[in-house]
Amino acid sequence: MxxxxxxxxxxxxxxxxxxxxxxxxxxxxxxxxxxxxxxxxxxxxxxxxxxxxxxxxxxxxxxxxxxxxxxxxxxxxxxGFSDPMVDCRETKERYRADQLHVFRYDLAAISEGRVQIFAVALTGGTVDDARGSLSDRMTNLSRKGHLPIKLKDLPEPEVVEFLSVPVADRDGIVGPSATKPGTLTEPRNFNLMFExxxxxxxxxxxxxxxxxxxxxxxxxxxxxxxxxxxxxxxxxxxxxxxxxxxxxxxxxxxxxxxxxxxxxxxxxxxxxxxxxxxxxxxxxxxxxxxxxxxxxxxxxxxxxxxxxxxxxxxxxxxxxxxxxxxxxxxxxxxxxxxxxxxxxxxxxxxxxxxxxxxxxxxxxxxxxxxxxxxxxxxxxxxCEAYQEDEVGGETRTVLKFHPRLAPIKAAVFPLVKRDGMPEMAEKLYRDLKKHFNVFQDEKGAIGRRYRRQDEAGTPFGITIDGQSITDGTVTFRDRDSCRQWRVPSANAVQALRDLLEGQAVPGGESEGQA
RNA sequence: GCGGGUGUAACUCAAUGGUAGAGUACCUGCCUUCCAAGCAGGCAACGUGGGUUCGAUUCCCAUCACCCGCUCCA
The missing domain is CATH 3.30.930.10 (Bira Bifunctional Protein; Domain 2)
Structure with missing residues (x-):
């Protein structure tokens, strides 16, 4: 689909x-x-x-x-849910600030008093969880020559949360996927609720x-x-x-x-x-x-x-x-x-x-x-209802809604627009409409009218033809199987109710309309 | 919010630096006795705002919307 x-x-x-x-x-x-x-x-x-x-x-x-x-x-x-977000200018990635952890090195002795910091992102991890990932990340950065000092010369780092790092020190942080320090934006608040x-x-x-x-x-x-x-x-x-x-x-x-x-x-x-x-x-x-x-x-x-x-x-x-x-x-x-x-x-x-x-x-x-x-x-x-079927070699689009959910429960059609069929259809339509959301359509070929209703997911069609005028029966048509059967017009309301409540379509399996 | 893509009629598409064409759908007739029939006619579009140009739907910029990926989804 x-x-x-x-x-x-x-x-x-x-x-x-x-x-x-x-x-x-x-x-x-x-x-x-x-x-x-x-x-x-x-x-x-x-x-x-x-x-x-x-x-x-x-x-x-x-x-x-x-x-x-x-x-x-x-x-x-x-x-709790106005999570501050941090973007990386270098890699365009975005992180939740509260999930970022940082290796903090005090380089005062060897780097002109500068504190150099490295960060790695974790999903929902704790400080302890972060330690291993941060170590791997440092090894990686070192191997690719992105560190100012050899890894073995660095002092023992402290693992801290990103948000606990003073704002002034944050430009020394290397983002989780970045190669240079200072590419992370300041945390920006994400407001969940409309105010x-x-x-x-x-x-x-x-x-x-x-x-x-x-x-x-x-x-x-x-x-x-x-x-x-x-x-x-x-x-x-x-x-x-x-x-x-x-x-x-x-x-x-x-x-x-x-x-x-x-x-x-x-x-x-x-x-x-x-x-x-x-x-x-x-x-x-x-x-x-x-x-x-x-x-x-x-x-x-x-x-x-x-x-x-x-x-x-x-x-x-x-x-x-x-x-x-x-x-x-x-x-x-x-x-x-x-x-x-x-x-x-x-x-x-x-x-x-x-x-x-x-x-x-x-x-x-x-x-x-x-x-x-x-x-x-x-x-x-x-999504579940949407299907493209083949009927008589033609593809049709059909929404196979459960009858209980279908927007329109049945459509009433005079087979052709003459010989008293539209009048009989109108009467049946009025009767049905007191009980269900039904639709009446007398325009164009009958096949087209069926297809239109298939596309709207209407489970049943009721057609008035020449025989309806003489013996008072109408034709019911099932959306999913296209099967047809005749019902006395006077019983149409009850027949439709039974079908909508799960009664099987005559002449076949119930097609799962329970 | 970032990157990429798309934007023409109700829907699906086409063409074009000189204001656009089709199919479907829809409307009006005629014809039609059961699964998208036929004939005739009709309605109907360049997302928005700038710029370049004599002239922009077409080129450029911005913006908005939608799609894909990332992020997010308490």
């Missing part, structure tokens, strides 16, 4: 447009068109219904996007942030829900909503954008049952994608390595999809312990513990967080 073809189809069929396109677009922002908004809404509705409505242990919430800024101090987004001001006057005192995740709105409402929702642990709170992040580099269509929509669950449970619930959600959420049409082996469930985990998490798994641009994360299921409630308890000074009636015990619940990207899911469903 070619990403360009999908982007082009999305544009052509009104699924996804570049944001504010007539002004040249805006990097990292996209708009959903008439078909796209239906698709995405169906995905969100399916998620909500399966995870909230149909369950006894889940409730929903819808929090404001802008919250008290202290929320983001507690969550760590203000302090704004609550109130007409913009100053520091009223600075606010657009939320970078929906999760914190759930945590800060935990007490409210417990106090008013008649909920008992174990239970979860779900939320669907927009979030905003200043990604360094938005890329890959709607996969990484700066404004995006999340579908998140925070599931609160007893500490000693958390591992079980983690296993449960890990499995349940993976199956959800399969049940909605991602049946290929492009869907993966990957457990994080221990060194990949956030410090507060004891287990995390990613649901990944093999997109044309690579394998990327659709949803993360994280065992977060009591970290978040603990943080908010600390920062707000409010007691967020839960009294367990059964155990007669008060504790801070542990949390399992299945956090899904609505736009990423939409893209995965699009």
């Amino acid at each position: 070619d990403m360009d073809k999908l982007v082009s189809l999305c544009k052509r069929r009104g699924i996804i447009f570049p944001s504010s396109e007539i002004y040249g677009g805006l990097n990292g922002f996209w708009d959903y068109g008439p078909l796209g908004v239906e698709l995405k809404r169906n995905i969100k509705d399916a998620w909500w219904r399966d995870n909230i409505t149909l369950r006894d242990d889940m409730v929903g919430i819808d929090c404001s996007i802008i919250m008290n800024p202290k929320v983001w101090e507690a969550s760590g987004h203000v302090g 704004s001001h609550a109130g007409a006057i913009a100053d520091e005192a009223n600075k606010v942030y657009l939320r970078p995740e929906t999760a914190q709105g759930i945590f800060v409402n935990f007490k409210n829900v417990v106090d008013t929702g008649r909920v008992k642990i174990p239970f979860g709170i779900g939320q669907i909503g927009k979030s905003f992040r200043n990604e360094i580099n938005p890329r890959n269509f709607i996969f990484r954008s700066r404004e995006f929509e999340q579908m998140e669950i925070e599931f609160f449970c007893r500490p000693d049952e958390a591992a079980e619930w983690y296993a449960y959600w890990r499995k349940t959420r993976f199956q959800w994608y399969i049940d909605h049409g991602i049946k290929s082996d492009k869907l993966r469930l990957r457990d994080h390595d221990p060194d990949e985990l956030a410090f507060y998490s004891t287990a995390t798994a990613d649901i990944e999809y093999e997109f044309p641009f690579g394998v990327s994360e659709l949803e993360g299921i994280a065992h977060r312990g009591d970290y978040d409630l603990g943080q908010h308890q600390k920062f707000s000074g409010k007691d967020l513990t839960y009294f367990d009636e059964e155990k007669k015990e008060r504790y801070l619940p542990h949390v399992i967080e299945p956090s899904a990207g609505a736009d990423r899911a939409t893209l995965a469903f699009l």
Whole structure:
């Protein structure tokens, strides 16, 4: 599957447009068109219904996007995730300043009081980890003649973090891939969160942030829900909503954008049952994608390595999809312990513990967080659905959406535009439209109308022909198999409902439309 | 943010230092009884801003957007 073809189809069929396109677009922002908004809404509705409505242990919430800024101090987004970045002028590489380590030599005795320093980058390493890599790097620099002094003449170095080196001394540092000192820029802050001001006057005192995740709105409402929702642990709170992040580099269509929509669950449970619930959600959420049409082996469930985990998490798994641009994360299921409630308890000074009636015990619940990207899911469903088939020797482009997700559920066609067929089609269309999003098309050849709907992912076509006028039956046509069968017009609403709910297409295998 | 590439109609492409042509799509007719049919007509584009030039869609610069790689993705 070619990403360009999908982007082009999305544009052509009104699924996804570049944001504010007539002004040249805006990097990292996209708009959903008439078909796209239906698709995405169906995905969100399916998620909500399966995870909230149909369950006894889940409730929903819808929090404001802008919250008290202290929320983001507690969550760590203000302090922790504004990573300073360092660029190398020589090699054009970029590093996170907090991951750079430096060999610091005191050359005062042999080099006119100058302190000469060398640096090497590590990914997430500690000072001790850095030592070996730095030694290798020094040997390498020495061999290539980039050192001012022979390696054996150097004094014993001290391993320090880049950020701890005084600014005045930093021009003596050789970058991790550079050959000369002084090519690293000063660290520049990378602001993850969008900032704004609550109130007409913009100053520091009223600075606010657009939320970078929906999760914190759930945590800060935990007490409210417990106090008013008649909920008992174990239970979860779900939320669907927009979030905003200043990604360094938005890329890959709607996969990484700066404004995006999340579908998140925070599931609160007893500490000693958390591992079980983690296993449960890990499995349940993976199956959800399969049940909605991602049946290929492009869907993966990957457990994080221990060194990949956030410090507060004891287990995390990613649901990944093999997109044309690579394998990327659709949803993360994280065992977060009591970290978040603990943080908010600390920062707000409010007691967020839960009294367990059964155990007669008060504790801070542990949390399992299945956090899904609505736009990423939409893209995965699009990629999975996109196919180029052969029908009667002709290639057709078809989006094989699960009927539950398809933007249009059925299209109604008069076979030709005369003999009462358009009138009968119109009536059937009106009847169906009371129940489903259906579409009517009487223009052009019937084959073309079928193909148009194939491209929009419409699972069923209903055609009114000459026989319909005499005996009142209409022809149903299945998108995936192109198979056809007749149904009395009076039963069309129920027949379509059955099909959308997974009833097999007559005369063949169900084609996996369960 | 760096390097490379691309930017012409809704989509896919073409040509050109003298303001652009096609296919598909779309619209209007006619014709059409089941998988992108035919005929006739129609709508519709040089990303943006500068510069060079008598004249720029074409050459140059900048900018914006998209794609690939690096970085990043808490």
